[in-house]
Amino acid sequence: MPETTPAPCAPEDVRRIACIGAGVIGGGWVAHFLARGYDVTAWDPAADAEDKLRRLVAAAWPALERIGLAEGAAQDRLTIAPTLAEAVAHADFVQESAPEKLELKRSLLAELAAATRPGVVIASSTSGYPMTDMQTAAEDAGRLVVGHPFNPPYLIPLVEVVGGEQTDREAVTWASRFYDLAGKSVITMDRELPGFIANRLQEALWREALHMVANGEASVEDIDASITEGPGLRWAFMGPCLTFALAGGEGGMAHMLDHFGPSLKSPWTRLEAPELDRELRDAMVDGCREAAGGRTYAELVAARDQGVIDVLRATGRLGSTR
Structure with a gap:
């Protein structure tokens, strides 16, 4: 795996997360990160995405309160960005959760790599595509990893982390450490496998x-x-x-x-x-x-x-x- 630009902050110092895609999985990630005390900026191209996302977070919040919120956790720490570029402009970490279509994932990850600050790790929630197949169009592919959750991400602890052929090993290590700090149970895979484990x-x-x-x-x-x-x-x-x-x-x-x-x-x-x-x-x-x-x-x-x-x-x- 090639080397890439170091992440601009350590996993322990992450404060703002960008969630790209606000459906069931993306919205679940938003709820999880908010509950863990992060600031979250979300973007989704659907016209009704904001209403659906806020309803999803509100519906998940009672369960999150029962298991315990991090200090400072609040639903009002969610910001909806009008464009993808604005969503990731100040992000310390990016979680992509677009529909499961390979060409869409490929072009979106390339766009994210171009718009996000150098070194910021970008994780895809893909449920089966290898990162090697998704990162082919990205200029800065070394920081692209898979961070595959289980539904609902705000309750199911598991996340599977693996890189592609162009992914820097440090990006995988960084992502695994970040997810661990964010309250997930992490399996770091040493090789790609269709469908993961x-x-x-x-x-x-x-x-x-x-x-x-x-x-x-x-x-x-x-x-x-x-x-x-x-x-x-x-x-x-x-x-x-x-x-x-x-x-x-x-x-x-x-x-x-x-x-x-x-x-x-x-x-x-x-x-x-x-x-x-x-x-x-x-x-x-x-x-x-x-x-x-x-x-x-x-x-x-x-x-x-x-x-x-x-x-x-x-x-x-x-x-x-x-």
Whole structure:
């Protein structure tokens, strides 16, 4: 990785963050950074972006208050910039959360690199594109990194950090340190991987769920219950590898693999994605509507947020504020 201009400030000294893109993920980042006591400037080209963003932040704020706000945290520390250039002009860090379209990401990151002060680290929230593919048009590509969150970013701690072929290793180190200070749980990857780590695991489960619905093997409600009432309870505090190690008893993973390993060749799963035709789409939409049980989107978000808070509190992972 080539060297690039040093960041203008240390991660500990970041005060103003620019959030580019104010949808569900971008807005979630805005809420998180505000709750951690930063000044945030946001920009989104949509005409109704400001109203939607302020509603999202307001809806998230009660949950953030329950887990604890940083000193000085306030919703009124959010500024909406009229242009991208004005949004990043004084930023110490930039979080890009534009729609998941490669050409859009590529051109936007190039524009951000040109408009942002030299050395300021720019992170993309992309859920799957390698930074190597996104940074090709940028003049100063060494400071471009992936900072992939999970929804909602203001509650789910995980962020996966990785650079591209042109990314300076110091930019990756800087970003990882910054996210850690900002209250995130950071996985710093040493190589690019399509979908990163968590999304690859999540995608495998999602594909199998779609297959079961498409083939009439299980309902949406039963699939969700099979996780929330089953392995999901373990995964909240112990990942799949350690969970399976316990399945081997005192012999651990060695016994588990020796005993159950042959069954891995059984044709249980179908890793190829199913054809997302109209019938499957409608079955998923109808199934989710039934599973929601008449609850509105806002009610579902509130229930999800409270559930995440309860799990974080029960497992001792409510981080301290900076």
